[in-house]
Amino acid sequence: MVIQIAPFLNRYAKAVLLLCGLTGFSANGLANSDSNRDIQRIVSLSPHLTELVYSAGGGAKLVGAIEYSDYPAQAKSLPRVGNYQSINIERIIALKPDLILSWKNGNRARDIEKLQSLGFNVWQTQTNNLEDIGHLIAAIGKRLGTKKIAENKNRQLQKTLQDLSQQYAQREKISTFYQLWQRPLMTVNGSHFISLALNICGAENIFAELPLIAPEVSIESVINANPKLILLGGQKQFQQSWMQDWQTYDLISAVKNQQIYRLDNNLLQRPTERFIKALPELCRTIDQARLKMDE
Structure with missing residues (x-):
């Protein structure tokens, strides 16, 4: 049995699904995951x-994962149970997991309801x-x-966030456009982990x-907002062409002052330990633009 995912997600799966939603811990998630069961196969x-x-x-208890589970290196060898176009129910059944981690x-x-109806122990996270992010690591x-x-690990990540919050609390705010995708032009709202x-x-x-x-946003709306900084997400192979496309719009402060920066998508595409550890560099990049703004 193969469960199909919406056509829109087929087109933008790799660029958007890795970034499009907050993911992680739900206060009710642990209770709903049948916490009395001994977990050996995930x-x-x-x-x-x-x-x-x-x-x-x-990690040693993982027996299967969805496509693009590519970090750390050993995750690449895990049996695949589907991708952003489909979930392979037969393969999941064959792997006999006693816990399935899902993303609400x-x-x-x-899809989750189908897995639950088959008797699987599904932990929905949010x-x-x-x-x-750290709380979910601790809960897992x-x-x-x-x-x-x-x-x-949770304590380390919480300290990183606390230190950064204190360090940058008094910095002058800088208006920023984060580009998630080019055609259509896409960004993130305030509840997204990037924001x-x-x-x-x-x-x-x-x-x-x-x-x-x-x-999805229009180029006119970006021009009207006139950000002082543009940050390019997405895959590395796309970023150079995205940067070139922006040069047409020199009415935008970020373009006029050459404050367009390419981010390391490998570190910032997912809400994980690596994401938190990459935030100091993100803050330093934003500080560079802030200094230019003051010149």
Whole structure:
């Protein structure tokens, strides 16, 4: 049995699904994951969840993962249970997982309901803030018997966030456009984990108030907002052409003052331990633009 995912996601899966939703810990998620059961075999339905299991010290218990689960290196050899176009139910059944980690904002509700109807123990995850990335690592560790490793990792990540918040709290705000995709032109709203990271660094997302988490916007709306900084997400092979395309719009302050920066998508595409550890460099990049703004 193969469950199909919406056609829109087929087109933009790699660029958008890795970035389009907050993911992580839900206060009810642990209780719903049948916490009395001994977990030895895990299937992950999102690349970021695969990473978090390794961060929690439970990588040896992973028996299957969705496509693009490519970090750390050993994740590449895990059996695939589908991709952003389909979930392979037969393969999941054959792997006999006693826990399936799912992404509430990324995996379709009816897919999860189907897995649950087959008797699988499915833990649906969801986050509300950056701190929850570390909290989810701790929760996974508690569930998998690697509590000490996971809680130590959580403490480290919380300290990084606290230190950055204090360091940049008094910095002058800089209006920022984060580009998620080019055609159509897409960005993130204020509840997305990228936008929350921008806030920590003292940057203001010009589209924070939009209702969709990964909205399509017009070039005219970017011109009207006139950001002083443009940050390019997306895959590395696209970023140079995106930067060239912006040169046409020199009415935008960021373009006029050459404040367009390419970000390391490998580090910033998923809400994981690597994402938190990459935030100091993101803040330094934003600081460069801030200094130019003051010249």
